[in-house]
Amino acid sequence: MIMKNMSEYLKKNGIKPSLQRIKIYEYLSTKKNHPTVDQVYNDLLQEMPTLSRTTVYNTFKLFLEKKIIMMITIEENEVRYDANTKLHGHFKCENCGKIYDFGISYIQVDEDVLNDFLVEERQLYFIGKCKNCLLDK
Amino acid sequence: MIMKNMSEYLKKNGIKPSLQRIKIYEYLSTKKNHPTVDQVYNDLLQEMPTLSRTTVYNTFKLFLEKKIIMMITIEENEVRYDANTKLHGHFKCENCGKIYDFGISYIQVDEDVLNDFLVEERQLYFIGKCKNCLLDK
């Protein structure tokens, strides 16, 4: 998605496309690195020296309300964000810390505990050791 | 599980069964209410007036290392714990805040992204509105 479309996409979702918002959404949707607020803040600081950490917080909060991003809370005190809002899983390597995406085609839930419940969001994550880290030792 | 067995269970998992540890594990495994540290602390304070919040933190950390409990991090700044370590899902009602357990019989993961990965922990949670809250309005 190029800059123009990025701006259009924000507008379409009821978000006024300021420079900061465009840059933050662009970062999230192109890097696909599941960053923390601080990662985004520090990386964007290079090209936007006046950027404030609070703006990154505010912007993510706004994006969440408008449902164009999702929050990943695998570990306490480490909130991450993802521009991919389609159902998919995350694998976090406990050794290198990297987060991998994987597709989910099907989840079979038992019986009828959730009958008549309204499910609005689904999150699945695995924790373990990735291929690279297993081979490296 | 009665007190005697509770103590045996901790021992079997390499945990010295102090009174505090027994009470905390007992609370978690019988109430099944997915409590936060503060909930456990405040509730147990009734019968153990000298209990320290730090002890609850320490104890949960120990239990996690020994893998007899699991951590639930659905929302940032709200870590909860569960003595049920078998694979199962959690549904959190965004209205009343209650957490429901549900069974999972099957998760179909796409292709081979996770081939040769070692998966040690699986977490699945849904967010939405529970039956009660949907009927109440």
Place this chain on the structure above:
DNA sequence: AACAAATTTGTAACCATTACAATTTAATTC
């Protein structure tokens, strides 16, 4: 150009968690 509204920014406050040293309790040795 002047005014109003929205956004961004920086600082201070908040609060869950952790670090740490002191106290208490339990285990071990003589």
Place this chain on the structure above:
DNA sequence: GAATTAAATTGTAATGGTTACAAATTTGTT
């Protein structure tokens, strides 16, 4: 069983991510 050592518990202080808030800047409107 008293003395010594080790482990667990406790309370307070420090840490750090997040939020509240007011000032400054930018954008939109008359």
